[in-house]
Amino acid sequence: MNVLVVNAGSSSLKYQLFDTNTETVFAKGICERIGTEGSAIEHKHLLKNLKCEEARPLKNHADAMKLVVEKLLDSTYGCIASMDEIEAVGHRVVHGGAFFSESVLLTDEVLEKLRLCHDFAPLHTPAHIQGIEGCLAVMPDKPQVLVFDTAFHQTMAPEAFMYALPYELYRDYGVRRYGAHGTSHRFVAGEMARILGRTEGTKIVTCHIGNGSSISAVKDGKVMDTSMGFTPLAGVEMGTRCGDIDPAIVPFMMEKLNLTTEGVNQLMNKKSGFLGVTEGYSSDSRDLEKAIGEGPSNPHYEQSNLAVNILKLQIKKYIGAYTAEMNGLDAVVFTAGIGENNPHLREIVCEDMDYFGIKINKELNAKMLRQSNIVKLSTDDSKVAVYLIPTNEELVIARDTEALVSAARK
Ligand code: ADP
Secondary structure, eight states, rough: EEEEEEESSSSOOOOEEETTTTTTEEEEEEEEETTTTTTEEEEEEEEEEEEEEEEOOOOSHHHHHHHHHHHHOOOOTTTOOHHHHOOEEEEEOOOOOTSSSSSOOOOHHEEEEEEEHHGGGHHHHHHHHHHHHHHHHHHHTTTTEESSSSSSGGGHHHHHOSSSOHHHHHHHOOSOOOSSSSHOOOOOOOHHHHHHOOTTTOEEEEESSSSEEEEEEEEEEEEESSSSSTTTTTTSSSSSOSSSOOOOOHHHHHTTTTTTHHHHHHHHHOHHHHEEEEEEEEHHHHHHHHHHHGGGGTHOOOOOOOOHHHHHHHHHHHHHHHHHHHHHOOOEEEEHHHHOHHHHHHHHHHOOOOTTTTTTTTHHHHOSSOSEEEEEEBBBOSBBBBEEEOHHHHHHHHHHHHHHHHHHOO
């Protein structure tokens, strides 16, 4: 089945056209600066290795979808001859609240529930709705499927998802842990279970470490706990996000720095993490690794080292806590931008973890950079398997879309 996977952000729309039978991507691209000056598309035909970039005014996501379809049908850059060749659309949705514990076919009722998720993801939800409406406008007859980043985490027990706040905050406002990156955790945990040869009885910690990072405890194929919380600000240190801090620091900063709620949110989401600890040097782990590699002669060496060591310690703590929570550990998986491409971080996380039965092959790990394959990093005598598994959220969306659309046709 040919499935168009759509990831609509507030001012961008990313897409991939999949053939789910062969799991090949024919074409992919991104429309940027939607609704502002300088909007444009970058489109790639992957089979022909062709790329085109074009500036075009795009008022909204419907305009962007029209342009995507135009490129997919283009005589040079396109990869389909008619719209009949697209059978369904799969959307990435960041937050499904407590409404959605799995992917769903789009209906009016589903769209209404998605609108109710607005407060949980105020930047993303309106963008997703515009992306969905854009597809409805351009391809009204195609079935659409929504795949939620929060869905995989819906198996957590109340003791894992509740905060010790007055209960009415949960009852009246839905304040609880929802988690994020669920589609990625689901994909890599699934791959890891396949390697272990079973799902039942497995205890896996999945470390999705990128610009945004989260860690999950997956027992018997189900999430038992996850590091992100009510919002994606919680958990470990990230590129520009602070992760977990003492909540009393929030009113303290507001008072001392004379910040509004908007200001303190900005500080914690955009000015913290790697960027904040390195005093504005960089939010990108590649820059931090460069400074660390150059040693004390680099002016950013010390702060970069500190920023990376903070993350290292936090990941270790999550592995320890989740091992206790699951009463055991079979495997640790590293994925996403940093997890897949930063051997130094993987090495220091796995260092001095022999008490947990974790031992990796350092020489092999050091070479594993820009890897597109699954790699076993643990030594043969390591009690716990450690793997690098490249994530593929778009593939999960394409697979779910195919499964739901095929089931609906029966
Ligand atoms: P997002 O959370 O926005 O999807 P990514 O998963 O792409 O982000 O992660 C971005 C981080 O991954 C950056 O800190 C970047 O330094 C790191 N990263 C991505 N690609 C590479 C690479 N090829 N080599 C080293 N680091 C990389």
